[in-house]
Amino acid sequence: MQINALARATGVDIETIRFYEKQGLLPAPARLDNGYRNYAQAHLERLSFIRHCRALDMPLADVQRLLGFVDDPQGHSVNVDELVDEQLSRVRARLKSMRALEKQLLQLRSRCDGEHGDGEPCGILTELVSAAHGEACACHAAT
Known part of the structure; x- marks a missing residue:
C-alpha cells in the first residue's frame, strides 16, 4: 500500500x-x-x-x-513494567499540575461574575494586569 x-x-x-x-x-x-x-x-x-x-x-x-x-x-x-511505571509517574505528575492549574483558574474566575456595567472593569482582567505588574493575583499566592 x-x-x-x-x-x-x-x-x-x-x-x-x-x-x-x-x-x-x-x-x-x-x-x-x-x-x-x-x-x-x-x-x-x-x-x-x-x-x-x-x-x-x-x-x-x-x-x-x-x-x-x-x-x-x-x-x-x-523492563516493560518499569517503562509503564515511569510513564504512570509522569502522567500522575501532570495530573497534579493540571489540578493546580484548575484551582488557579477557578480562583481567577471567581473574580468576575460575567456582568459588567459601562466602564466597570472585569475582575479577571484586573487580576491579570496586576500580575503583569508583578503584584499578587487571585490565582497565585503572594510570595
Whole structure:
C-alpha cells in the first residue's frame, strides 16, 4: 500500500510516518518501480503499535525500546513494567499540575461574575494586569 493508504488506515499523518522512518521506528518500505513507497501489513501493524504507545503519551525513546523488545525479546533487556511505571509517574505528575492549574483558574474566575456595567472593569482582567505588574493575583499566592 502507498503512504496515503497507510496514513488513512492508521490515522497517522504522512509527515509523521516519514519522521518515524527517519528515526528508525518504522523500517523503510520497499520501493515500487515508480519510486513510490510500498508499505506492507507489517508496517501497518508496527505503525499501529507506535500510534497506540504515543496515544498513551509514551516518549519516542520508550517506544523505541519497546519496539526493540518486540523485534528481539531475547536480545533486549527492557523492563516493560518499569517503562509503564515511569510513564504512570509522569502522567500522575501532570495530573497534579493540571489540578493546580484548575484551582488557579477557578480562583481567577471567581473574580468576575460575567456582568459588567459601562466602564466597570472585569475582575479577571484586573487580576491579570496586576500580575503583569508583578503584584499578587487571585490565582497565585503572594510570595
